[in-house]
Amino acid sequence: MRANYRLQRLFVDVDLAAGASIEADKNQFHYLAHVIRADEGSELLLFNGRDGEWLARLSYPTRKKITLEPVEQTRPQPPLPYLSYLFAPLKTGRMDYMVQKAVEMGVGRIQPVLTQHVQGKPAKSDRLRANIIEAAEQCGVLAVPDLDEPVKLPELMENWDADRRLIFCDEADEHQNPVTALGEIKEKKLALLIGPEGGFSDEERALLHELPFVTAIPLGPRILRADTAAVAALAVIQATIGDWK
Amino acid sequence: MRANYRLQRLFVDVDLAAGASIEADKNQFHYLAHVIRADEGSELLLFNGRDGEWLARLSYPTRKKITLEPVEQTRPQPPLPYLSYLFAPLKTGRMDYMVQKAVEMGVGRIQPVLTQHVQGKPAKSDRLRANIIEAAEQCGVLAVPDLDEPVKLPELMENWDADRRLIFCDEADEHQNPVTALGEIKEKKLALLIGPEGGFSDEERALLHELPFVTAIPLGPRILRADTAAVAALAVIQATIGDWK
Numbered sequence: 154m155r156a157n158y159r160l161q162r163l164f165v166d167v168d169l170a171a172g173a174s175i176e177a178d179k180n181q182f183h184y185l186a187h188v189i190r191a192d193e194g195s196e197l198l199l200f201n202g203r204d205g206e207w208l209a210r211l212s213y214p215t216r217k218k219i220t221l222e223p224v225e226q227t228r229p230q231p232p233l234p235y236l237s238y239l240f241a242p243l244k245t246g247r248m249d250y251m252v253q254k255a256v257e258m259g260v261g262r263i264q265p266v267l268t269q270h271v272q273g274k275p276a277k278s279d280r281l282r283a284n285i286i287e288a289a290e291q292c293g294v295l296a297v298p299d300l301d302e303p304v305k306l307p308e309l310m311e312n313w314d315a316d317r318r319l320i321f322c323d324e325a326d327e328h329q330n331p332v333t334a335l336g337e338i339k340e341k342k343l344a345l346l347i348g349p350e351g352g353f354s355d356e357e358r359a360l361l362h363e364l365p366f367v368t369a370i371p372l373g374p375r376i377l378r379a380d381t382a383a384v385a386a387l388a389v390i391q392a393t394i395g396d397w398k
Numbered sequence: 399m400r401a402n403y404r405l406q407r408l409f410v411d412v413d414l415a416a417g418a419s420i421e422a423d424k425n426q427f428h429y430l431a432h433v434i435r436a437d438e439g440s441e442l443l444l445f446n447g448r449d450g451e452w453l454a455r456l457s458y459p460t461r462k463k464i465t466l467e468p469v470e471q472t473r474p475q476p477p478l479p480y481l482s483y484l485f486a487p488l489k490t491g492r493m494d495y496m497v498q499k500a501v502e503m504g505v506g507r508i509q510p511v512l513t514q515h516v517q518g519k520p521a522k523s524d525r526l527r528a529n530i531i532e533a534a535e536q537c538g539v540l541a542v543p544d545l546d547e548p549v550k551l552p553e554l555m556e557n558w559d560a561d562r563r564l565i566f567c568d569e570a571d572e573h574q575n576p577v578t579a580l581g582e583i584k585e586k587k588l589a590l591l592i593g594p595e596g597g598f599s600d601e602e603r604a605l606l607h608e609l610p611f612v613t614a615i616p617l618g619p620r621i622l623r624a625d626t627a628a629v630a631a632l633a634v635i636q637a638t639i640g641d642w643k
Contacts, residue, residue, distance in 0.1 A: 250495075257626050259618065292621045332577070332637050372633075373504065373642035376537045381502050381629060388617075388630035389637045392577050397618035 160208075161189060161197040162293060164286045169204040169223050177219035185211065185219055199223060200289070202297035205230040233261035233296045235342045236395060237317070238387070239309070241268040241349035242275050243379055249284050251347075251380040256288035256298060258387035259396060260345075265303035270351035275303040306357060315366050317342040320390065322382050323361075323369035324352060331370040331386075335393045338368060345390060347383045405453075406434060406442040407538060409531045414449040414468050422464035430456065430464055444468060445534070447542035450475040478506035478541045480587045481640060482562070483632070484554070486513045486594035487520050488624055494529050496592075496625040501533035501543060503632035504641060505590075510548040515596035520548040551602060560611050562587040565635065567627050568606075568614035569597060576615040576631075580638045583613060590635060592628045 163185075167175055177185055185191045191211050199221060200206045207223040214220055238260035242248060255263060263285065265275050282300055289297050313319065318340040346361075353361070361367050372385055391397045408430075412420055422430060430436045436456050444466060445451045452468040459465055483505035487493060500508060508530065510520050527545055534542050558564065563585040591606075598606070606612050617630055636642045 254626050257620060257622050258630070259620055292623065294620055330637065330643060371642070373636055373640075375502060375504055375539055377502050378537065381499050384499075384626060384629040385503070385633035388633040391618055392575065392634045395618075397575060397616070 162290045169207045175221040231296045237262040237344035239264045239266045239346040247380045252284040253288035254384050257292045262299045264301040267305045269354040270349045319344045319367045321346040334370045407535045414452045420466040476541045481505050482507040482589035484509045484511045484591040492625050497529040498533035499629045502537045507544045509546040512550045514599040515594045564589045564612045566591040579615045
């Protein structure tokens, strides 16, 4: 079922059920009352990442307060996709963008990974979380990805769930086609790892190549920036072994 | 052959040949002397979109002047890819980003298209051109895409070269897999059309669907922003019928 993208969509962190009365928080009030100037009785869509999407009606019990009342469920809650997204921190603007894109592209879990060549600081979880929610609101994504704490690459590899195939984009491997390499994957649970702008170190590449749960894929003959590589790899994964039916 | 991405890369619009003496223009001087503080005798890479990539040596004949001397060709000039990129204008920041991404993804021609639902103004050619060159410099792209003037969609369709297959992303067509649809394409010359944020109008969609040179592809079950759709579609095209061998 496709999202209705004419109505405003809003993430809330409370339970959604018919007849509940949800008070807009300060930021939501500002947005609804002052930015989009929603009228008494106007309709919008609510989601919380658990209870699907609900049509809701807005009212102003006082001039300083907005109440949202869920009326009916418009879409059921989909399960979180089996695709995790792991990335080395980038400069802030590009990282915001990259996290938003990962949500649009349908990942179920987002995990910052600390690598040897690092370009940015590990972003604050609050900021990453705000980007995740903004993208979910804008793109009608109901399965809001989980966010993990940053972890160092060797540690992540040591504690890896061997049933999850880890795909990483290897610039040095320019001869193979990514579609062929992805076609050989048998696992249902997947993860994509995008390295930092400077690429993985030789040591990290050697580590990744020797692990049995890792598939290296090339992304063509040109150098891609990390945020481009992320969207490109997610697109090829979704189109070949993911949920683009 | 992959680009060397440790050396600074600079686009110039003059001919490149061994022993030529190229004077840096004002912007280039500022960048080389003040931003990256290049030393006398330092090496960089030059390209002009015609003569391949050249290793060049930098000198300061005076304190206010930089001369660049091509020493030897490091990569030959590749032909322009047979993939055109057509897009409806977006808001400026996202359009800058989208044009840069299209260059990274290896398109040979960039064409703004005016559609019924338009979100931004047709960008100034100078700005689009600057984005093209910036992306080429950063990503080692030597085949600098040509830039066409904006044109209205019906006019573009009327004058279409029937040997070029036009691929457009149709949100309404969510059942087919893009890889299957792309696999049926026989033409070598391709173009990708990305609509505005609000999507194509019903009239435009009907027009596109009835043209014999058009292939509609879906991009999965989620709504993608136009700039995400662009990178995603280019990735799937390049990986299946493009130059990602």
